[in-house]
Amino acid sequence: MKSIILVGYMGSGKTTVGKQLAQALGRTFYDLDWYIETRYHRTVAQIFAERGEDGFRQMEAAMLREVAEFEDIVLSCGGGTPCFFDNMDYIRSVGESVYLKATPEVLAQHLKMRKVERPLLKGKSEEELLDYIRTSLEQREPFYLKAQHIIDVTLLDNYDKLQTSVRLIREKLGL
Ligand code: S3P
Numbered sequence: 001m002k003s004i005i006l007v008g009y010m011g012s013g014k015t016t017v018g019k020q021l022a023q024a025l026g027r028t029f030y031d032l033d034w035y036i037e038t039r040y041h042r043t044v045a046q047i048f049a050e051r052g053e054d055g056f057r058q059m060e061a062a063m064l065r066e067v068a069e070f071e072d073i074v075l076s077c078g079g080g081t082p083c084f085f086d087n088m089d090y091i092r093s094v095g096e097s098v099y100l101k102a103t104p105e106v107l108a109q110h111l112k113m114r115k116v117e118r119p120l121l122k123g124k125s126e127e128e129l130l131d132y133i134r135t136s137l138e139q140r141e142p143f144y145l146k147a148q149h150i151i152d153v154t155l156l157d158n159y160d161k162l163q164t165s166v167r168l169i170r171e172k173l174g175l
Contacts, residue, residue, distance in 0.1 A: 014076035
């Protein structure tokens with residue numbers, strides 16, 4: 001079975017939806033950021049601080065190629081993963097890729113609900129956050145849109161909505 005690889009902007013629900021999807025399909029779930037942190041014994045924030053974004057992107061590309069080789073998995077990528085090197089072409093070649101598409105407003109809401117520190121968003125006010133999301137989503141979306149499947153994600157603020165996203169993905173993949 002090909003891997004299912006979830007892509008999309010920070011806060012699109014890749015990890016939350018990915019975990020539920022893996023559970024529903026009886027697959028193992030991997031989160032690329034978690035995998036990087038575990039392999040390097042460093043948090044993503046520490047890697048950004050110590051090696052800069054360029055250093056992080058090198059490690060991310062290498063770890064993507066390592067984890068995507070595992071069989072029968074659901075993998076959620078980082079928001080930037082598809083947008084560097086030839087990562088998106090690689091993702092398409094090894095898995096069934098799904099873009100979790102959400103509006104800047106929904107992304108901002110999700111990012112406010114989840115307090116995990118993201119180096120690229122650190123210190124931004126609500127207004128700055130929305131501006132940043134709008135601008136960078138526009139730059140990134142061409143990469144995300146290369147995914148073989150696209151689902152629209154609305155505000156995931158309860159279990160039923162989460163399950164709806166899981167169901168949409170399963171329908172798209174015929175699983
Ligand atoms: C990033 C997204 C993060 C993480 C890093 C950079 C990005 O992952 O990889 O902070 O460039 O969008 P999530 O999308 O899981 O937050």
